[in-house]
Amino acid sequence: MDTEIVIVSGLPRSGTSLMMQMLDRGGVRAVTDNIRTPDTDNPRGYYEFEQVKKIKQDASWIPEVRGKSVKMVSQLLFDLPAGEEYRIVFMERDLDEMLASQEKMLDRLNREAGPRDDIKAAFVKHLSRLRAWLAQQPNMQVLYIRYSDLVKDPEAQASRINEFLGGALDVAAMAEAVDPSLYRNRKPAG
Numbered sequence: 001m002d003t004e005i006v007i008v009s010g011l012p013r014s015g016t017s018l019m020m021q022m023l024d025r026g027g028v029r030a031v032t033d034n035i036r037t038p039d040t041d042n043p044r045g046y047y048e049f050e051q052v053k054k055i056k057q058d059a060s061w062i063p064e065v066r067g068k069s070v071k072m073v074s075q076l077l078f079d080l081p082a083g084e085e086y087r088i089v090f091m092e093r094d095l096d097e098m099l100a101s102q103e104k105m106l107d108r109l110n111r112e113a114g115p116r117d118d119i120k121a122a123f124v125k126h127l128s129r130l131r132a133w134l135a136q137q138p139n140m141q142v143l144y145i146r147y148s149d150l151v152k153d154p155e156a157q158a159s160r161i162n163e164f165l166g167g168a169l170d171v172a173a174m175a176e177a178v179d180p181s182l183y184r185n186r187k188p189a190g
Contacts, residue, residue, distance in 0.1 A: 010091030020047035026169035
């Protein structure tokens with residue numbers, strides 16, 4: 001796995017920061033610049049790396065993250081250079097939960113959220129296109145993890161992730177990173 005790059009991806013507010021924490025605790029070093037600090041919305045930090053946002057213009061940093069994990073919003077996956085091997089842990093979350101979380105975060109920042117139905121429709125279209133594209137990439141292996149399953153049974157999901165990444169991770173440490181109390185925008189059971 002030292003030659004592959006582990007990408008944690010998903011839509012905003014889908015659990016990517018939690019997955020970065022899990023991988024870091026499990027033994028996959030997280031690439032982060034710590035520019036965006038912990039806050040109410042992500043009390044354990046965002047695990048972001050600003051250079052990721054400019055990958056289309058400059059991907060020179062990519063070889064330096066082999067064997068490590070880096071977080072990347074799903075829209076940027078299309079810009080990954082073809083000359084590398086990637087293991088992508090893709091976080092999935094109920095779109096209504098995700099949008100509620102996003103709206104609360106934007107409200108705390110005094111920023112206006114767009115029309116929920118329009119955003120949801122755009123996300124559905126994006127995810128459909130992305131899944132089809134990922135399935136055709138020979139240099140990308142993808143493991144889809146549902147956020148609700150991760151919170152419900154962290155050990156089982158940590159085991160799946162460990163197997164996907166070669167079997168050398170500390171599964172118990174990964175599972176311990178999950179704090180169910182941080183699942184604050186849960187869809188009512190029904």
